[in-house]
Amino acid sequence: LIYSYISKLPITNIYITGNNYLSDQEIIELANIENYPSFLLTTSKKIKTNISKNSLISKVSVTKNWWGIVKIEVEEHNILFRQYNDEETLVLDNKNTIKDSNYRYQVPKLLNYVPDNKYNSFIKSMNKVNEDVKLQISEITYVPNDQDKDRFLLYMNDGNYVYLTLYKFESINS
Numbered sequence: 001l002i003y004s005y006i007s008k009l010p011i012t013n014i015y016i017t018g019n020n021y022l023s024d025q026e027i028i029e030l031a032n033i034e035n036y037p038s039f040l041l042t043t044s045k046k047i048k049t050n051i052s053k054n055s056l057i058s059k060v061s062v063t064k065n066w067w068g069i070v071k072i073e074v075e076e077h078n079i080l081f082r083q084y085n086d087e088e089t090l091v092l093d094n095k096n097t098i099k100d101s102n103y104r105y106q107v108p109k110l111l112n113y114v115p116d117n118k119y120n121s122f123i124k125s126m127n128k129v130n131e132d133v134k135l136q137i138s139e140i141t142y143v144p145n146d147q148d149k150d151r152f153l154l155y156m157n158d159g160n161y162v163y164l165t166l167y168k169f170e171s172i173n174s
Contacts, residue, residue: 010036012068019074020131021056021105027074030054039068047072055098080126081140082109093127095120108137108154118142118150118166125169133173 011033016024028034031047044062051060051074059075077096083089087109088101114122122142129137139155143163150166164172 007038007040009039009068011039011042011070012036013070015069015071017071017073019076021076021079022054022074027051027072031072033070039064039070042070055096056092058094078127078131079105079107080123080134081107084110084112084114091123093123095123106135108134109139111139111141114142121150121166122152125166128170128173130173 014024014028014033016027019027022030025034030051030053032050033042033047044064047062047070048060051057051062051072056076056079057074058077061073063071065071078093079098080091080093082100083091083097087103088099089097090100090105090107091097091110126134136157137154138157141153141155142151143153144151148165152164152166152169154162154164154172156162162172
């Protein structure tokens with residue numbers, strides 16, 4: 001009877017840290033612990049595996065403490081921009097894409113094609129842009145000219161235009 005009672009004791013507290021794009025509730029639902037199941041029968045590995053299935057998640061760490069406390073630390077991929085040929089497709093920092101048909105995430109939109117030899121550098125450069133600065137960028141256009149083949153035009157939400165090269169993207173943070 002004692003074993004049966006102890007094995008049925010539920011998770012009492014769930015602490016989630018490190019999430020930016022996914023809400024705490026979404027992570028709890030991904031972990032499949034929204035109904036506060038048994039603390040002993042729900043393993044950390046099972047929670048970690050369930051959360052890792054989401055393509056926005058890059059790393060997950062789950063620790064269980066006494067008294068039914070579960071701590072989940074997540075690290076999410078950075079969402080960089082919307083794809084130029086499909087507004088519902090978001091490009092992540094690892095070059096993978098995800099669908100966002102509800103337009104939940106506010107990120108800049110790439111307006112035209114970027115050649116393959118520049119695309120990887122563009123993703124690395126966009127990954128250096130701070131999140132608060134990225135929120136101020138509305139659209140991005142690849143506009144090379146005779147002097148500079150790495151030039152991009154950024155349309156800002158306040159109506160300003162910014163010309164940047166791939167190697168100067170980080171300077172927009174300041």
